[in-house]
Amino acid sequence: MEVLVFGAGSLGSLLGGLLARAHDVTLVGRDPHVAAVRADGLRITGVETLDTRPAATTDATGASADLALVTVKAYDTGTAARALATGDYGVVCSLQNGMGNEDVLADAVDAPVLAGTVTYGAGLVDPGHVEWRGRGTITLGAWRPADDAATAERIAAAFRAADLDAEAVGDVRRRLWEKLAVNAAINPVTALARVENGALTEEPLAGLARSAAVETAGVARADGVALADETAAEAAATVAGETARNRSSMFQDVSRGRRTEIDAINGYVADRAAVTDRAAPVNRALAALIRGWERGAGVGRSGDE
Ligand SMILES: NC(=O)C1=CN([C@@H]2O[C@H](COP(=O)(O)OP(=O)(O)OC[C@H]3O[C@@H](n4cnc5c(N)ncnc54)[C@H](OP(=O)(O)O)[C@@H]3O)[C@@H](O)[C@H]2O)C=CC1
Numbered sequence: 001m002e003v004l005v006f007g008a009g010s011l012g013s014l015l016g017g018l019l020a021r022a023h024d025v026t027l028v029g030r031d032p033h034v035a036a037v038r039a040d041g042l043r044i045t046g047v048e049t050l051d052t053r054p055a056a057t058t059d060a061t062g063a064s065a066d067l068a069l070v071t072v073k074a075y076d077t078g079t080a081a082r083a084l085a086t087g088d089y090g091v092v093c094s095l096q097n098g099m100g101n102e103d104v105l106a107d108a109v110d111a112p113v114l115a116g117t118v119t120y121g122a123g124l125v126d127p128g129h130v131e132w133r134g135r136g137t138i139t140l141g142a143w144r145p146a147d148d149a150a151t152a153e154r155i156a157a158a159f160r161a162a163d164l165d166a167e168a169v170g171d172v173r174r175r176l177w178e179k180l181a182v183n184a185a186i187n188p189v190t191a192l193a194r195v196e197n198g199a200l201t202e203e204p205l206a207g208l209a210r211s212a213a214v215e216t217a218g219v220a221r222a223d224g225v226a227l228a229d230e231t232a233a234e235a236a237a238t239v240a241g242e243t244a245r246n247r248s249s250m251f252q253d254v255s256r257g258r259r260t261e262i263d264a265i266n267g268y269v270a271d272r273a274a275v276t277d278r279a280a281p282v283n284r285a286l287a288a289l290i291r292g293w294e295r296g297a298g299v300g301r302s303g304d305e
């Protein structure tokens with residue numbers, strides 16, 4: 001299968017490198033990473049060590065592939081969608097965190113759209129070198145009723161052909177909302193308190209994280225997705241415990257003075273709550289605090305805005 005990975009940073013490089021074991025992969029990213037991959041290939045270290053040679057480019061204009069995976073940060077999805085709209089793809093699949101990405105892609109591209117959640121962990125450590133930080137699972141599903149479920153199964157099988165753990169599911173919206181509840185609970189609280197994820201398993205932060213998760217579940221239900229309060233709260237607590245020594249991606253972004261994915265996480269929950277006439281005071285407050293930090297830090301918002 002021809003696979004184009006749009007957003008060859010941490011996750012895109014890891015998955016692209018692993019997929020290159022079985023497929024014809026092109027990474028779309030930035031220099032100096034792209035130049036290093038073109039010159040010397042991609043090195044994966046960590047869980048396994050692997051040297052692969054995917055193609056790499058900084059410009060996907062007019063490209064084509066059987067599958068386009070979208071692995072940019074959520075605030076860059078609009079840019080990715082516009083670039084993909086100039087090409088020809090059999091399927092487009094978001095593997096990003098947060099909500100709203102699939103709708104942006106579906107509005108722009110003329111191809112079936114899949115949604116995916118990923119629990120693999122990755123970090124780009126040097127140009128041409130990505131660290132594989134954790135094994136995980138990829139869960140895929142059709143985004144719109146018109147996006148055939150058999151497509152999700154075919155793409156999951158393509159991941160499995162490259163020895164990745166992947167499954168197609170019929171309830172991908174619920175899976176995305178559950179992951180959203182986990183991110184809404186863990187990401188802003190760890191970023192604001194400057195703590196590793198494990199700090200959320202005890203007070204004084206456990207109650208705040210739980211409130212964010214439970215509130216997210218309520219908004220999911222108002223949006224037509226059956227996510228129980230306790231399921232969301234337990235998912236957040238379990239992930240915080242299992243990733244106790246991790247710094248969440250938002251904590252890392254704030255530490256590096258980089259823009260966060262707050263709009264697609266707690267900002268999305270607060271926006272959906274407003275549409276369905278619900279209050280979401282915890283998510284709204286967490287979003288305001290992170291946005292306040294972004295503004296104070298002068299973090300650029302040049303992506304979709
Ligand atoms: N890292 C992980 O382990 C996991 C990440 N995720 C999710 O996956 C998504 C990606 O995360 P992550 O890989 O960490 O993010 P990164 O920032 O490491 O990767 C995104 C890459 O895409 C590049 N990019 C953005 N726009 C373009 C463009 N127009 N053309 C070419 N390259 C572009 C970025 O470059 P630049 O920065 O220069 O703009 C960056 O290198 C997020 O939604 C994240 O929450 C989910 C599970 C695990």
Ligand SMILES: CC(C)(CO)C(=O)C(=O)O
Pocket residue numbers: 097182183186187197239243246247248249250
């Ligand atoms: C699951 C979690 C919270 C792990 O750190 C994550 O997805 C993130 O940091 O963005």
